[in-house]
Amino acid sequence: MESIVDGKTRLFAILGDPIAQVKSPAQVTASLRARSRNAILVPFHVTSEDFDEIVLALKAIRNLDGLVITVPHKFTAFRHCAETTARAEFLGAVNVMRRSSSGVWEGDMCDGRGFVDAILEKGGVLAGKRALLLGAGGAGTAIGYALLEAGVAELSIHDIDRSRLDELVGKLRQRFGDRVTDGAPDPMAFDVLANATPAGMENLQKSPVDLDRLRPATIVGDVVTATGETALIRAARSKGCPFSTGHDMYQALQEKMVEFLLSSD
């Protein structure tokens, strides 16, 4: 295609508030073009107040095939899907929606899958391993579910917010049983260390764990997408741990989203 866009271009939109900071329009559009699709992901600045009305209307645009959902709409968007994956159902949230070939809107939540895929792509093995998850917020919830779905034998979760931690552990135990525990944030005892806290985002030197207790065999994954290397990733690199950064996770997530958006064909 010679033009940036033409009358035959198929549309995808990302809905968020704020929107100016999102990287998906550039990255997903590049990924769509790399697959020879005449398609584009455009940013829509949508407030919570307007979200329901706008989603209903967007569904009526005939050449709009899917949506990417970002903060603060992931939970609200769930209600706009006629069908969702089991993980989206469990999380009560979606970050992608597509119009199926039968015209039904389907939703999925890829956030945790991006994290897991980034580790698998680096050659890390998760099945049967003992994993420590730091952070029980939105990212931690999606990643915890994805790690259990990927077959970790044990998932131990830590969060400084005790009530948030108890809620997530209880919720995951309902689905995955006693593979889920809570515990101290000591990486020594684990094969996998997943940071889903913002530690390192504002201050690269800040670590969510005692890095002296990180073993060289432990797989390290970080959600932080700071400019520059976080203390956690720097320690993993210097000790020879397999690791994936927040940027690796984000890249894998973008690919997961594109696969989902295009697979209704």
Added chain:
Amino acid sequence: MESIVDGKTRLFAILGDPIAQVKSPAQVTASLRARSRNAILVPFHVTSEDFDEIVLALKAIRNLDGLVITVPHKFTAFRHCAETTARAEFLGAVNVMRRSSSGVWEGDMCDGRGFVDAILEKGGVLAGKRALLLGAGGAGTAIGYALLEAGVAELSIHDIDRSRLDELVGKLRQRFGDRVTDGAPDPMAFDVLANATPAGMENLQKSPVDLDRLRPATIVGDVVTATGETALIRAARSKGCPFSTGHDMYQALQEKMVEFLLSSD
């Protein structure tokens, strides 16, 4: 800007049914980029049934600054503008809408202006001239108004549909008085010949007038955007008439639309 689109991209959309054939997304987007705007015009396939709901919702998207309206929505869109230009008001139709700096939606109808601008850009003079307009449909109505607004001394209109002709002549006379007449499609008596019929679109050889009676001094304008030269334009070229093609008109129209869409800043 390196990317096709990013989180800061400002949005414009063209609404029509069908939409795949429209050229504005490519051309207007190129024009926006040539003005160093991080902005894009995307195609929205919107049916008449869904038009009202979709326009209301699009107005709530905070980074969407304007709309281009094409067939069959130009009359319906008029009702969605809080303010319109005098010509849009007269025609009861708009082909562009923008969000003003005060948040009010303003509309204009540029279709006739594109035709007039294309002639003026070629050095043609319209003020004080006698003009013959062929075709009293949507395009003819907009062009007739624009020719009168541009100062032609006389506008004689011809259409094979007598009731449509009478309606347009009557309507234009209310606003422009006896400068407006109906008459035979004989170019000999006129300084300006405007073709707003589809003659030449399906068959390049078909002419809306007797080309033997075209004088070399007569300015010729054609709305037909066929691939290849219409008989009317070919005759104008061979006789040495100043002329503008449907493509010239379309280019001028695109520029008019971009100027309108951006001038709310």
